[in-house]
Amino acid sequence: MAGLCNALEVRDLSFAYPGTDGGETDWVLRHVGLAVPEGAFCLLVGPTGCGKTTLLRLAKPELAPVGRREGSISLFGEPLDRIAADPRESARTVGYVFQSPEGQIVCDSVWREMAFGLESLCVPRDTMRRRVAETCDFLGMGPWFRRECSELSGGQRQVLALASVLAMRPRLLLLDEPTSMLDPVAERNFASLLFRVNRELGVTVVVATHDPRPLVDYADMAVSMEGGALREVSPDALRDEPDLAEGPLPAVTLGATQVQASDAWFRYGRDDDWVLRGLDLSVSGGETRAIVGGNGSGKTTLLSLVAGVGRPQRGRVRNWLRGSQVLLPQNPKALLSQQSVLEELMEWSRNVGYGRDEAVDALDKMGMGEELLPRHPYDLSGGQQQLLAYAKLALAHPALMLLDEPTKGLDLAARRSLARALREERGRGTTVLLSTHDLAFVRAVADSVTLLFDGQEACTQATGEYFAQSWL
Amino acid sequence: MAARLSRRHVAFEGSHPLVPATCLAGTLLVSMFAIQPVLSCVSLVGAISFSLCCLGPRLTAERLRWQLPLLALVCLANPIFVRSGVTTLLVVGPVEVHAESLAYGACMGATLVSTLLWIECASRVLSADRLLGLGGGPLPTVQLILSMAGRLVPQLLARSREVGSTLDACTAGGGPSSGGKAGRVRMTGVLLGWALEDSVERSDSMRARGWGAMGKRTSYQREALRARDALAAACLALLALGSAVLAWKACSEWRFYPSMPTLVPWLGYLPYCVLAAAPTAITLVDRARWARLG
Numbered sequence: 001m002a003g004l005c006n007a008l009e010v011r012d013l014s015f016a017y018p019g020t021d022g023g024e025t026d027w028v029l030r031h032v033g034l035a036v037p038e039g040a041f042c043l044l045v046g047p048t049g050c051g052k053t054t055l056l057r058l059a060k061p062e063l064a065p066v067g068r069r070e071g072s073i074s075l076f077g078e079p080l081d082r083i084a085a086d087p088r089e090s091a092r093t094v095g096y097v098f099q100s101p102e103g104q105i106v107c108d109s110v111w112r113e114m115a116f117g118l119e120s121l122c123v124p125r126d127t128m129r130r131r132v133a134e135t136c137d138f139l140g141m142g143p144w145f146r147r148e149c150s151e152l153s154g155g156q157r158q159v160l161a162l163a164s165v166l167a168m169r170p171r172l173l174l175l176d177e178p179t180s181m182l183d184p185v186a187e188r189n190f191a192s193l194l195f196r197v198n199r200e201l202g203v204t205v206v207v208a209t210h211d212p213r214p215l216v217d218y219a220d221m222a223v224s225m226e227g228g229a230l231r232e233v234s235p236d237a238l239r240d241e242p243d244l245a246e247g248p249l250p251a252v253t254l255g256a257t258q259v260q261a262s263d264a265w266f267r268y269g270r271d272d273d274w275v276l277r278g279l280d281l282s283v284s285g286g287e288t289r290a291i292v293g294g295n296g297s298g299k300t301t302l303l304s305l306v307a308g309v310g311r312p313q314r315g316r317v318r319n320w321l322r323g324s325q326v327l328l329p330q331n332p333k334a335l336l337s338q339q340s341v342l343e344e345l346m347e348w349s350r351n352v353g354y355g356r357d358e359a360v361d362a363l364d365k366m367g368m369g370e371e372l373l374p375r376h377p378y379d380l381s382g383g384q385q386q387l388l389a390y391a392k393l394a395l396a397h398p399a400l401m402l403l404d405e406p407t408k409g410l411d412l413a414a415r416r417s418l419a420r421a422l423r424e425e426r427g428r429g430t431t432v433l434l435s436t437h438d439l440a441f442v443r444a445v446a447d448s449v450t451l452l453f454d455g456q457e458a459c460t461q462a463t464g465e466y467f468a469q470s471w472l
Numbered sequence: 473m474a475a476r477l478s479r480r481h482v483a484f485e486g487s488h489p490l491v492p493a494t495c496l497a498g499t500l501l502v503s504m505f506a507i508q509p510v511l512s513c514v515s516l517v518g519a520i521s522f523s524l525c526c527l528g529p530r531l532t533a534e535r536l537r538w539q540l541p542l543l544a545l546v547c548l549a550n551p552i553f554v555r556s557g558v559t560t561l562l563v564v565g566p567v568e569v570h571a572e573s574l575a576y577g578a579c580m581g582a583t584l585v586s587t588l589l590w591i592e593c594a595s596r597v598l599s600a601d602r603l604l605g606l607g608g609g610p611l612p613t614v615q616l617i618l619s620m621a622g623r624l625v626p627q628l629l630a631r632s633r634e635v636g637s638t639l640d641a642c643t644a645g646g647g648p649s650s651g652g653k654a655g656r657v658r659m660t661g662v663l664l665g666w667a668l669e670d671s672v673e674r675s676d677s678m679r680a681r682g683w684g685a686m687g688k689r690t691s692y693q694r695e696a697l698r699a700r701d702a703l704a705a706a707c708l709a710l711l712a713l714g715s716a717v718l719a720w721k722a723c724s725e726w727r728f729y730p731s732m733p734t735l736v737p738w739l740g741y742l743p744y745c746v747l748a749a750a751p752t753a754i755t756l757v758d759r760a761r762w763a764r765l766g
Contacts (some may be wrong), residue, residue: 062679087685096680103673108622109601115692117681119612122690132692150626164681307641327641333669334631334638337662351646378669398644 005077007172007204008059010034013071015054028054030228031071036206038076038171041198041218044208045238046225048383048411052208055225056174059206060096062087075172088121095170099177099382099409101157105149110141113149113160117168135167138201139193153295155186159193166197173197175207179214180409183295183437187214194218210411212238242412244419245444249463250427254447255285258400258431259306263315266301275301277455278315285321288422288432290442290463293452299435302452303327303402306433321400321431328403332382332389341380342373345392352396362391365424367417383414390418394425401425403434407441419444443467481762482526482597483754488701489602491708492751496594498712499747503586506719508726509575510741512582518748519589525755526593539588543581550577556729576728593751605695612691628663635662708750715744 015029028051036042044052057063059073061084073080075093083089098104107113114135118128136145139159144152152160158178165173175194179187195218198205207215212222212235219235261281267274275298283289291299304310305317307327319325329335338344345359360370366387377385390406407415415438422432422445436442442449442463449466451458461469484492503515523532550573557570598606600622604615636650636659648654678684718740726733 060680062682063676087682091682091685098673098677100673102627103670104677105623106674106678107616107619109619111692111694112601112604112619116616116678116683119616119689119691120678120682120685122686122688125690125693128690128692148626149623150630161677168681304637304641307637309637309641322643324644325641326644327638329634329638331634333666334635334662335642337658337665348645348647352644378665393642393645396642396644396646402641 005038006035006074007038007040007076008034008036008206009074009077010055010059011072011074013055013058013069013073015051015058015065015067015069017065017067028228029058032228032230034223034230036204036221038204039198039202040204040220041195042204042206043212043215043219043222043235043238044206044225045210045212045222045233046208047210047413048381050225051228052225053176056096056176056206056208059172060094060174061090063096091117091121091168091170093170094172094174095165095168097158097161097165097173097175097178099180101154101161101181104161105157108148108150110145110147110149110152110160114164114167117164121168131167131169135163138196139163139166153186155182155189155295158182158186158190162190162193162197166201166203170203172204173206175205177209177409178207180209180211184214185294191215191218213241241440243444244412244416244440246420246423249423249445249447252286252426252429252447254287255429257282258285258320259283259318259433261302261305261312261315261317264305264312264317265314266298266305266310266312275455276305276312279452279455280457281450281460283431283433285431286426286429288426288445288447289434290446290449291433291435291452292437292439292442292449293458297452298455299452300330300404303404303433303435307402319400321398324398325400325402326393326396326398328389328393328401328406330404330408332385333378335389335392336377336385339376340374341377341388344377344388345395347392348396354395354397359391359395362395363388365417365421366391367413383410386410387414387417390421394421399431401430401432401434403432403436405436406434407436407438415441439467481755481758483751483758484597487704488695488697489598489606490697490705491701492594492597493603493606494705494708494712495747495750496590496597498708498715499751500587500590500594502712502715502719502744502747503583503590506723506744507576507579507583508719508723509579510735511719511722511744512579512586514741514745514748515586515590516582518745518752519586519593521749521752522593522755523589525752526596532589535589535592539585543578543585546581546584547574547577550574550580554729558731572728572730572732575732579728597751602695605693612689615691616689624667628667631666632659632663635659635666708747711743711747711750715747718743 010032013029013032014027016026017028032055044055046052054065057065059075059080061080075083083093105113106116111132114132115128118131136142139162141159141163144156149157149160179190182190191214194205197203198218209215216235216238222233222235222238223230224233259281261279264276264279265274266276279302291302293299305312306319307325308319308322336344338347342359345363346356349355349359363372368384368387372380377388380388386409393401406418410418419441425432446463448460448462450460499518520532523535551569552567554573554576555568557572559571561569561571561574604618639647639650639655639659648658650659722740
């Protein structure tokens with residue numbers, strides 16, 4: 001597969017963001033070297049904030065961050081500066097897919113989104129039709145070509161983001177955490193599409209990710225980034241599933257039932273399908289219950305009914321802890337509203353009665369240092385925002401925690417911090433109800449598991465028993 | 473809402489959006505400006521029948537449930553404000569009810585209701601998507617802005633629901649609830665911050681796909697304007713123009729006050745009848761053809 005020259009070649013690249021005084025610790029990238037042959041599928045792994053995104057962005061002229069740069073980057077043997085001079089050349093050479101399926105989509109409908117890049121490059125109408133048609137066929141998007149973007153699932157949106165970049169026919173595709181916001185099924189689907197793009201269309205693919213497992217089977221090569229430096233690793237070494245638990249869960253005594261749903265039916269509109277169809281659930285005080293199940297099985301809806309935000313149209317949902325509960329939404333941005341991390345943590349301090357020290361302590365437990373306190377919450381990475389949101393909720397000392405996909409988009413270190421915090425919360429007697437796709441996380445924190453399917457409880461078992469009998 | 477409407481065939485599905493735009497704009501304009509008993513009736517009947525095709529009987533009945541009382545209200549309220557007219561029907565206290573003012577109110581009401589129905593049908597036939605396609609050729613940037621707005625507005629609404637329910641769900645923090653003033657201020661703050669943050673990523677995504685690189689844009693056209701469509705649009709435009717001229721003549725010869733002349737049969741009403749009936753007729757003919765095939 002390898003061509004004559006490398007698709008992406010980085011030589012002795014160092015980079016520092018502006019505003020830093022140029023000390024040794026300020027370099028985000030240090031003397032990085034990388035050669036990705038044409039037609040390769042390369043994984044760029046490393047924890048959040050290690051500089052993967054910076055490296056990828058430096059290779060896409062329109063997105064290159066401003067700062068001090070040393071060393072050189074060339075694409076297909078051409079120096080990057082020459083490609084940067086011609087936007088058409090840049091679009092033809094390198095495409096970039098972002099992490100969030102929500103943020104990167106620009107237009108209201110699928111077909112318009114796919115045409116967006118081609119329209120910007122003034123591609124004639126006939127060529128445009130052909131490119132859109134071929135891309136759509138290749139990715140199997142025909143059935144939803146006429147849909148509105150707001151009707152699409154997260155997985156479909158990410159495929160659309162890929163399609164709208166592929167329509168410009170780039171030879172190199174850079175993807176920044178493209179699957180971290182997706183559920184496992186959508187994640188695998190996206191990974192296999194990416195593989196087909198690589199093998200059948202011959203596009204060189206470089207994926208930055210903190211969780212390489214879904215992509216490892218397709219990768220030809222992998223590099224690991226740590227402390228701003230790159231090291232080549234074998235893809236096979238990335239296969240192991242890391243263990244989040246630090247020993248077995250200590251035993252706790254469970255109290256009386258605190259949350260109960262009996263024959264709950266719910267739908268969002270009169271003409272909509274039922275989301276919950278006769279759901280039964282019972283959670284004891286002090287229990288950590290994980291709700292697992294595919295997309296659209298009703299996990300988020302169940303949490304909002306337990307929280308009392310919605311009411312079942314039939315049946316009953318009772319929650320004896322409603323006066324002292326918190327809800328961590330899927331997107332932490334729905335919770336963050338203050339100007340700094342400190343203000344965010346202190347927002348409820350007067351009502352609940354805690355001080356600055358406890359706030360700093362809560363942040364520290366999530367593995368985040370005091371230096372973040374004056375920062376604006378939006379200046380944190382997505383994973384840090386999630387941990388901050390959790391820390392804020394924990395400071396309210398709730399009796400019931402409702403967590404919707406708490407590990408979505410988190411890297412290993414952050415998942416470990418969260419698991420540790422939840423185990424501590426469990427030791428304190430807090431009742432926790434969490435919905436998740438992350439089975440390793442369930443294993444680490446949950447007493448029991450409820451599998452939701454088709455709006456009903458398919459089974460509820462103790463965690464050990466559930467995994468022992470699980471087929472998956 | 474739109475997704476819940478009937479999936480049955482409706483007129484103009486296979487034609488360029490210019491054709492329904494001409495037809496419906498013509499009908500709507502004549503209907504709005506011609507306050508005359510015959511023309512108002514024609515418009516109302518046309519609107520109800522097309523709404524039956526377009527929205528289906530159930531949704532039409534739902535609309536008429538409040539629109540017909542509205543018509544009656546306008547009709548009955550007019551004599552209270554307008555004392556003109558010579559044919560006294562009855563006297564209620566200080567108010568003399570004249571047949572002329574009652575008729576004027578009825579015509580106004582019919583115009584109002586038919587306008588509402590026509591607009592709703594038009595929005596069903598000409599979805600925002602097709603309407604944008606209409607302006608895409610000459611004004612690609614305007615098309616893009618509208619398309620972005622079409623994406624951002626539903627997104628904002630969905631998020632405001634999410635932020636509100638999160639606010640209400642976190643009772644342990646003792647913060648404001650989404651219903652109160654403090655809660656609304658907070659929700660606005662959260663949504664604003666979120667939208668601004670998003671716009672950074674969106675602008676990156678746009679630049680990465682060549683936005684602003686060329687200075688101008690081309691536009692992807694999903695529906696081509698064919699000779700057949702141009703001809704149909706031209707015919708409908710002529711019909712609409714003819715109806716407008718004849719409606720103007722009919723209105724200039726008609727008066728409500730002080731007394732109404734007698735209505736006589738007149739061939740001049742015919743073009744407007746055809747125009748108002750066209751969408752329904754096309755739909756029914758098409759459906760009949762399909763029924764025979766099926």
